[in-house]
Amino acid sequence: MNSREFFQKIKQKQSFLCIGLDSDPSKIPEHLFSSGDPVFNFNKQIIEATHKYAVAYKPNIAFYESQGVKGWTSLQKTLNYIREIDPELFVIADAKRGDIGNTSRMYAKAFFETMDFDAVTVAPYMGKDSVQPFLMYEGKWVILLALTSNAGADDFQFLEEKNTSERLFERVLKKGREWGDQDNLMFVAGATRAEMLADIRKIIPDHFLLVPGVGAQGGSLEEVAKFGMNNQCGLLVNSSRGIIFADKGKEFAQKAAFKAQEIQVEMAELLKGKGLL
Amino acid sequence: MNSREFFQKIKQKQSFLCIGLDSDPSKIPEHLFSSGDPVFNFNKQIIEATHKYAVAYKPNIAFYESQGVKGWTSLQKTLNYIREIDPELFVIADAKRGDIGNTSRMYAKAFFETMDFDAVTVAPYMGKDSVQPFLMYEGKWVILLALTSNAGADDFQFLEEKNTSERLFERVLKKGREWGDQDNLMFVAGATRAEMLADIRKIIPDHFLLVPGVGAQGGSLEEVAKFGMNNQCGLLVNSSRGIIFADKGKEFAQKAAFKAQEIQVEMAELLKGKGLL
Numbered sequence: 241m242n243s244r245e246f247f248q249k250i251k252q253k254q255s256f257l258c259i260g261l262d263s264d265p266s267k268i269p270e271h272l273f274s275s276g277d278p279v280f281n282f283n284k285q286i287i288e289a290t291h292k293y294a295v296a297y298k299p300n301i302a303f304y305e306s307q308g309v310k311g312w313t314s315l316q317k318t319l320n321y322i323r324e325i326d327p328e329l330f331v332i333a334d335a336k337r338g339d340i341g342n343t344s345r346m347y348a349k350a351f352f353e354t355m356d357f358d359a360v361t362v363a364p365y366m367g368k369d370s371v372q373p374f375l376m377y378e379g380k381w382v383i384l385l386a387l388t389s390n391a392g393a394d395d396f397q398f399l400e401e402k403n404t405s406e407r408l409f410e411r412v413l414k415k416g417r418e419w420g421d422q423d424n425l426m427f428v429a430g431a432t433r434a435e436m437l438a439d440i441r442k443i444i445p446d447h448f449l450l451v452p453g454v455g456a457q458g459g460s461l462e463e464v465a466k467f468g469m470n471n472q473c474g475l476l477v478n479s480s481r482g483i484i485f486a487d488k489g490k491e492f493a494q495k496a497a498f499k500a501q502e503i504q505v506e507m508a509e510l511l512k513g514k515g516l517l
Numbered sequence: 518m519n520s521r522e523f524f525q526k527i528k529q530k531q532s533f534l535c536i537g538l539d540s541d542p543s544k545i546p547e548h549l550f551s552s553g554d555p556v557f558n559f560n561k562q563i564i565e566a567t568h569k570y571a572v573a574y575k576p577n578i579a580f581y582e583s584q585g586v587k588g589w590t591s592l593q594k595t596l597n598y599i600r601e602i603d604p605e606l607f608v609i610a611d612a613k614r615g616d617i618g619n620t621s622r623m624y625a626k627a628f629f630e631t632m633d634f635d636a637v638t639v640a641p642y643m644g645k646d647s648v649q650p651f652l653m654y655e656g657k658w659v660i661l662l663a664l665t666s667n668a669g670a671d672d673f674q675f676l677e678e679k680n681t682s683e684r685l686f687e688r689v690l691k692k693g694r695e696w697g698d699q700d701n702l703m704f705v706a707g708a709t710r711a712e713m714l715a716d717i718r719k720i721i722p723d724h725f726l727l728v729p730g731v732g733a734q735g736g737s738l739e740e741v742a743k744f745g746m747n748n749q750c751g752l753l754v755n756s757s758r759g760i761i762f763a764d765k766g767k768e769f770a771q772k773a774a775f776k777a778q779e780i781q782v783e784m785a786e787l788l789k790g791k792g793l794l
Contacts, residue, residue, distance in 0.1 A: 262620070302616060302623035308631040309589050318586070339579060339613050340734075343539070346579035363615065365642045365662055385642055390617040392644020393781065395692055400679040406684065408676060412630020415672055461549045512792040 241330060241358065241381065242423040248313050249295050249328060254508035254517060256473050258296035258332065258450065259500060260480025261286070261318065262303050267485050269492050279307070279314040282492075286484050289497035293504035296330040297322055298450075298478055310328025318497045328502040330476075332383060332450070341369040348374045359383050361428060361450070361469040363413045368419060375420045381510060382425050387440065389453030413443040422446045428467065431459025431477065437468035444468055448474050454503075456476025461503065465510040473516060481502060518607060518635065518656065518680075518754060519700040525570050526605060530715055533610065533750050535573035535727065536777060537757025539562070539580050545768050552728035555614050556584070556591040558773075559769075561598050565759050566770035568682060569628060570781035573607040575755055576728075592594065592632025596632055609727070610634040616644040624762060625651045638727075641689045645696055652697045659702050663689045664717065666730030690720045699723045706745065708736025708754070714737050714745035725751050732759025738780065740786040748751040750793060756780060 241249075243289050246381060250256050253260070263279050263286075266470045272278040287297065299318060305324040317383035322329050344362075361380035362371055375380045385411040387397055397409040402464075406414075416425060429440050431453035450466055454477050455461035461477060483503075488496035511517045518526075527533050535586040540556050549555040564574065576595060581588035597784050599606050614637060621639075627639045629651075636658035639648055651659045663687040664674055674686040683691075692700060706717050708730035717726070726745055728738040738754060745752050760780075764772035788794045 258673060264623070300616075300623075302614075302619055302620045302627065306623040306626040306631055307594070308627070309586050310588060312586050334616075336614065336616050336640070336643075339577075339611075339668075340665070343577055343579045346541070346577075346583040349583040350579065351584070354583055363613070363642050365640050365673060366613075366665050366667060367672030367674070369667050369669040370690075371669075388617070388643050390643060392617075392646040392648075395644030396685065396688060397644070398675065398687060399685060402677040402679050402682060405679060408673065410672060411676060479705045501774050 242471065246330065246448065248503060249471045250511065251517060253295055253334065254474050254505040255293055255295055256477055256504050256507055257294045257500060258298050258476045258478040259286070259290055259294045260298045260300055260334070260452070260478050261484065262300040263484065264303055265481065267308065267451050267457060269488050269490070271490060275508050277314055277317065279311070280317045283318040284316070285493040286496050287325060289493035290483065290500040291325055291329060293497070294329070296332060296476055300480065301333055301335040311463055316355060319357065322349040324369040332359040334361045334363065336361050336363045336385065338366050338370040340366065344370050345373040348377065352377045352380050353462040359426070366414070368415070371419055375424055378509040380424065382420055383450050384412065384425060384427050386412045386416070387429045387433060387436055389459065396426040410439070410443060413440060417444055417447065418451040422448070426450050426476070428452065431464045435465035437464065441468065443472065445470060446472070446474065448476055450476045450478060452478045455479040461506055462510070463473045465514070469510065469514055471516070490502060494508060519661060520749065523607065523725065527750045530572055531788060532570055532572055532781040533752050533754055534571045534777060534780050534786055535575050535613070535753045535778060536563070536571045537575045537755050538728070538761065539577040539757040540582055540761065542584065542664055544578040546767070548764050548767060551671055554591055554594065554597050556588070557594045560591070560595040562597055563773050565604060566774035567701060567760065567777040568602055568606060570774070571606070572778040573753055574607060575609040575611045577757065578610055578612040596634065607635045609636040609638065609691040611638045613638050613640045613662065615640040615647040617643065619727070622649050625654065629654045629657050636703070638662065641693070645692070649697055652701055657701065658730055659697055660727050661689065661693045661702060661704050661751060664706050664710060664713055665735050666709040666736065668775065670707065686688040687716070687720060690717060694721055694724065699725070703727050703753070707727065708741050709734055711740035711744050718745065718747065720748060723749070723751065725753055725754060727753045729755045732756040738783055739787070742791070746787065746791055748793070750788065755772040
């Protein structure tokens, strides 16, 4: 899927919602534990109930990895189920990987060959040769961390460079746009700093942004659209806990669908407001 | 294991060698493919032949992850085998993880609870709350990326801060030493830039450094010791491909042992030269 096709999908669904599958076993409804694979069972019901309102899903790999082999099995089954219910859903491995070239090649193999994700989130600290192996796959995407939504973002990402006054996250954007293009590279830009999206748009007007932090982390969708939306939408806004853990009872999936729909309706309005629908 | 105990172990073995288990299935000897788990079989023979010369092993997680569930099984068996052959060997998950707090907690759980590694390598880009969850485990270690051995290190790690002229990797060292202490935090400092170890030692004289890049990546052990060794050794030098892929024939394990011993002998000399043995 290239960026133009992605925009078509957004218009068709009137949504730029990505649902984060941070499926923490300690938070999923108790009644699911009678099944053999409660995490997959949870994901399946969430996806079944919400997929009409979303263009993407983003399993947070840590939550599967923490369960060992069992977790990787749940993850693979989840990915298969998403492909089955709608082959056009965009599926992101939120893995924050990145290592020297020969090692990043192995991570790329893990997420793009062994598993068949559409995109993987990559950490920039180790530079070009740690990112490039992920960009070698036709039709696959890298989503490079630029400005994250957590408090720790302040520790390094705002460091200003001596000669240019360019901040570290801005350098990441500039380097990143040399390494990939708008059809294989997106950037992570946190919603908890929505006003920064204006600065980000000065550097990368056309790239898609994956925006986490709406919902549980406190970011506002309206602000994100105001500062970050471009004329191809250019946004993929993630919500995880706010949707998938909306309720812990037997009705959890319906409640999740209700939350997802609520966001989708707001997104449709924002797309209309920008003249994109 | 704290840093003092680690130094005792180094003196006892006259070695500060870490052997990297970058066990790429496409590079391991063909005759091993008649067994059910060639990667584990390879690791087992390498460990059996080399453990006398090393204080640590470092499975490179990407190489296991790229094999899916099968790879995670090989990894767990490898870890079990290391514990069996010598419970005092230090085992590092070279995983370069790091995410927002609730997610890093899951990665920490994966490597310190679900599996029982002694240490995990962590990427600093997302700051304090992405690193701290790994530091909450008594007796476990974080090895934080500071200055890496690859070409891409130049893209961001040398960025100089406006007011202080401090480089990014130096800021990582300074922040890191606030987050952890010398008994639960080491730093990655690449051997391909050995002269930089002198600058690093100005900031963290006492912390252990994990030094990759000796061997296949071109770093010199003598230079590393010259600039990086402190009065508790303070070094853990990794070699991966130079040892484990020394030979592709039936004698691969003996050849690996020979290479490991060669390095151990040089390390013993360097420790003596510094008056530490």
